[in-house]
Amino acid sequence: MTNPRRRYPLIAVAVVALASVGAGARWAVAHKEPHTAEQLAAFQEVFMEQVRTGDALFHGDAETEKKLGVKLSATGMACAMCHPYTSDTHPHEFPKFQEQMNEFATLRDMINWCIEKPNEGEKIDPDGPAMKALEAYIYWSNRHSKLDPGRH
Ligand code: HEC
Structure with a gap:
């Protein structure tokens, strides 16, 4: 079984990745009017x-x-x-x-x-x-x- 502590860095990476995708999406919407x-x-x-x-x-x-x-x-x-x-x-x-x-x-x-x-x-x-x-x-x-x- 995976050591649960080893999972934390992975979760942190995922959270950062999702946050930047979200920020990217907001940025795109803010600057690209249809x-x-x-x-x-x-x-x-x-x-x-x-x-x-x-x-x-x-x-x-x-x-x-x-x-x-x-x-x-x-x-x-x-x-x-x-x-x-x-x-x-x-x-x-x-x-x-x-x-x-x-x-x-x-x-x-x-x-x-x-x-x-x-x-x-x-x-x-x-x-x-x-x-x-x-x-x-x-x-x-x-x-x-x-x-x-x-x-x-
Ligand atoms: C006297 C006949 C003739 C005339 C007039 C002519 N071509 Fe061509 N063209 C050819 C031949 C022969 C080829 C080479 C065919 C090949 O190998 O794909 C060619 C190839 C091309 C290709 C590339 C096709 C490929 O896939 O490599 C383009 C683009 C092209 N001609 C555009 C033009 C344009 C624009 C004009 C006018 C300014 C023109 N040709 C006038 C005979 C002619």
Whole structure:
């Protein structure tokens, strides 16, 4: 049988753990007011605006390219011609080892690879507005895929 005195430290640890969980919960409640429906709608609109911009870029819309100062293709081929409905872009598999580049790559690396190689266009700023919009559109189009990073 366990010596009852040995149990005290365990009980003490449990009490401290429970107390900190409780404190954490109170802290979270105190600092995280639920968002209002209006706020959520505004956040969604910001996101969908990016998705629409990315959609336009993905389909080779010259006006959107001009506005954002990018040239995604020099061949006349838009992303959507090789990737209809963003097929085979596999955003949920990144980051992963990418054979074509022979390196560990993010989705943004691969978007730039496609701009530079098949499209013969000019690489875009990985943190710029065109990249963010393309990323938003590609993720949104694949929103029901299960995350599976590293998959090939
Ligand atoms: C001429 C055809 C063509 C065009 C146009 C094209 N791609 Fe690709 N794309 C490919 C090929 C080929 C691959 C490599 C396929 C593979 O191995 O997964 C690829 C792969 C990708 C991948 C990575 C897929 C993966 O799982 O590794 C992404 C992301 C991607 N393209 C995005 C784009 C974007 C964004 C554009 C437009 C700027 C674009 N592509 C234009 C042919 C094209």
